[in-house]
Amino acid sequence: MPWYVIVIIVFVASVILSVFISLPLYLAIKTTHPIHLSREEVTSLWKEKRFASEYDKTLRKDITFTMDDGYIIHGDYMLYPGSKKFVICCHGYSVNREAELEYGLIFYRLGYNVVLFDERGHGDNAPFISTMGYLESKDLNQIIDQVKDKFGLDSSIGLHGVSMGAAVSLFVTKYRSDIEFIVEDCGYVNFKNVLTMQVNKGHLPGVIFAPLASFTSKLLYKFSFKDASIEPDLEKIDVPMLIIHGDIDESVPVKNAHILNEKLNCKHKMVLYHSKHANALTDYRLDYEKEVEDFLASLNSD
Structure with a gap:
C-alpha cells in the first residue's frame, strides 16, 4: 500500500x-451549562412581548429553600387572602422565576397562593449544572415539603411548568402522590x-x-x-393534568403532548395552531387563561 x-x-x-x-x-x-439570563433580562423579554401585568409588587415576599445537600434555592411567594390553595411555578431552561410570573398571576387572580423559585444554577442561585429535570425534580419535592411546613400541612399544592419546568413537574410525581394538579406546558417525557x-x-x-x-x-x-425521563413511569401518574403545546414546537415536539395524553387519557388538552416553543401564552393569552380557569373549576366539581 x-x-x-x-x-x-x-x-x-x-x-x-x-x-x-x-x-x-x-x-x-x-x-x-446553559447561558443563564438574569432576572432583569427575562423581565425585559416579557415586556418586549407586551406582557407586563400590573400587580401589587409588595405582594412578593422573598423566601429561600435549603436542600438536603445544603444548596440554597431562592424564590418568592404571593399570598391570596384566606386561601390554602398553592401553585408552585417551575420555569424553563436558562431563564428564571421571572419567566413564570405571568403564569403565576393567572392563578393568583383565581384565588391561589403562588410560589416562584429559581431552579439550580439559575436566577439568584449559586452556579450549578443543569440536569434537565433530574435533580431539579428532587429539589421541587423538597420545596413542596417546605411550603407545607411553612404554610400548613393542610395546604393543597398544584404545579405549573413550562418546557424543562413542565418536565420537572412531571418528574416529581416519582416521589410523591399528593399533588392536586399539573398544568404542563410544552414539556418533554424523555x-x-x-x-x-x-x-x-x-x-x-x-x-x-x-x-x-x-x-x-x-x-x-x-x-x-x-x-431525565418520566416515560417508564407515565402510567403510574395519577394527577389531574392540563396539557398545553404548540403544534410547530421545534424545541420539544408536540409528540410529547400526544404521548402524555395517550398514556394518561387527560380530559384537558390544548394543542395550539401555529404556536412555537413556550409561546402559548403569548399567542393565545385569552384561550390560555380560559383553559386554566376551566381546568381548575373542573377539579372543584369532581
Whole structure:
C-alpha cells in the first residue's frame, strides 16, 4: 500500500475519532451549562412581548429553600387572602422565576397562593449544572415539603411548568402522590429523545451521538440524560393534568403532548395552531387563561 494512502487513512480515522470524542463532549457541556439570563433580562423579554401585568409588587415576599445537600434555592411567594390553595411555578431552561410570573398571576387572580423559585444554577442561585429535570425534580419535592411546613400541612399544592419546568413537574410525581394538579406546558417525557432530535436537525446521527453525550455527561457529572425521563413511569401518574403545546414546537415536539395524553387519557388538552416553543401564552393569552380557569373549576366539581 502506498505511503500516501496510509497517510490519508490515518488522517480520516483521526478526524472521525476526533468527532466521536469532541461532539459528545460539546453536547454534554453545552446541555449542562446553559447561558443563564438574569432576572432583569427575562423581565425585559416579557415586556418586549407586551406582557407586563400590573400587580401589587409588595405582594412578593422573598423566601429561600435549603436542600438536603445544603444548596440554597431562592424564590418568592404571593399570598391570596384566606386561601390554602398553592401553585408552585417551575420555569424553563436558562431563564428564571421571572419567566413564570405571568403564569403565576393567572392563578393568583383565581384565588391561589403562588410560589416562584429559581431552579439550580439559575436566577439568584449559586452556579450549578443543569440536569434537565433530574435533580431539579428532587429539589421541587423538597420545596413542596417546605411550603407545607411553612404554610400548613393542610395546604393543597398544584404545579405549573413550562418546557424543562413542565418536565420537572412531571418528574416529581416519582416521589410523591399528593399533588392536586399539573398544568404542563410544552414539556418533554424523555430528554434524550429531545437531544436526539436536535442532533438530527444538525444533519448528524442523533441515535449515535445522543447516547455518547449521555455517557460523557455521566462520566463528567454523574448524570446521564436517561435520568431525565418520566416515560417508564407515565402510567403510574395519577394527577389531574392540563396539557398545553404548540403544534410547530421545534424545541420539544408536540409528540410529547400526544404521548402524555395517550398514556394518561387527560380530559384537558390544548394543542395550539401555529404556536412555537413556550409561546402559548403569548399567542393565545385569552384561550390560555380560559383553559386554566376551566381546568381548575373542573377539579372543584369532581
